[in-house]
Structure formats: structure tokens, C-alpha cells
Amino acid sequence: MPQTITPFLMFEGDAQAALTFYTGLFPDAEVVSLTRRPDDTVLHAVFSLAGQRFMCIDSDVHHEFGFTPSISLFVQCESEQEVDRLFAALAEGGQELMPLGDYGFSAKFGWVNDRFGVSWQLSLPLA
Template identity: 50%
Template sequence: MSEGKQKVKPFLMFEGRAEEAMNFYTSLFDQSEIVSIERYGPEGPGPEGSVVKATFSIHGQQIMCSDSPVKHAFTFTPSISLFVTCDTVEEINRVFETLSQDGKVYMGLATYPFSERFGWVGDRFGVTWQLSLEK
């Protein structure tokens, strides 16, 4: 999917950990890649080398992220999450287990009336993920 075709993209704002998170996510999910990275130079306003704007994809869905040079009194909240449909039991198990390390489990990986296998987890960066197995 080319960047121009997807009109709505989730945008994740970090405070210095955007590249670390993006590398973590693209190493974890199947069919994922870093599409582009634009970094701050010595002129700022963010620390040199931190992320002005980056795009990565998971299963063809593009997600943007950045490092805010401004410290905020807020962070991610579980009231919005990224919903990912996994292709195999192995993928959902691996992704759920890895995302939950140093994170928080909101709904354990199990069978629910709406999904054969589903889990909801907040990762170590505070981003929340709903994972469901493809039927």
C-alpha cells in the first residue's frame, strides 16, 4: 500500500522512544517494515537524531510515530488501541506474550464469545493492542 492511498493512519507520539518502539513492533509482527524515518538535526527542536516523523507498517497497515520535543502531562490510554488480526495461533501467542512483557494484560489470551482467540494488552511503551485470531 503506498503512503498516498491510506487516508487515515494511527499516529503514536513518544517522548524519545519512537524509534525503539517502531523497531520493536516491526520485529514482532509478521509482514511489517519501517517505511520512512525523518530525524531532528542539530538545529532541533528535538534532540539530534530523535524522530521528527516516521512511518512503519504492520500487515500492510501504516502507522506513524514521532518523538515530541515537548514534555506532556499525558501519555497513551487504554481507551484507544490498535486492533490486529493475526493469521495463526503461533503468531497471536508470540505477539501477545512479547507485548505483555513489562506491560499490562487487560484481557488474557483466551476464547471469548466474539473471538476464537483474543487478548488485550498494554505494552512497555503504554500502547494498547487488541489481538484477535483470523477465522
């Protein structure tokens, strides 16, 4: 099997909600595999967004750390409407780090932590 590198997201009880939310946001998204524990939390899941595979779990051990914006998911959007739609959905219940705007390096850009704490950068390329 060839070496692969896959983003891995660790939640504490929100993995199913995050998985459902993320795969509902992107048109080319799917749950590839999902294994649950007897208490119905996610033991291990693989999902795909725009061809990129991710893994996620619900940790059954509490951790004193969470997600950080020092690593984020960068989405190159195809239209201003897509940037606006994704930003609004991801910002709901989350935190805006950089509001939607023109920062010179992108036609429209925004950075947000979603309600699960995962950080997203949304960019519309310059024409």
C-alpha cells in the same frame, strides 16, 4: 492526493525503540521513512505493519498524557501460535488488560498495553 487517515503515535524519546520493536514483530513490516533531529530523536517516521501505515514522532515537549486503551490496535491473527507469540512479546514490560482466553466472541483473545503504553487487541477468529 486522495484523503488518507493514518494512526499517529507520539512518544517522548521511545519512538525509535517502538518502531524497531513493532517492525520486528510482524512479518510484513517496514520503515517507509525516518527523519531524525540533531539529538538523534525521531522527528517523523512512517512505518507499515501488515499493509497499514502508521506515523510516529518523539515529542520534544513533555505532556501530562500518554496512550490510553480507549483506542487500540486490533490484530486479526491467523493462528493460535501467532496470538500467543504476539501477546507474549507485547505483554513483556507492559500490562495485561484481558489475559489470553476464550471470551465467546473469538477463539482466543487477549488485550495488552505494551511497554510503550500502546494498546493492542489480539484475536483469533472463531472457526
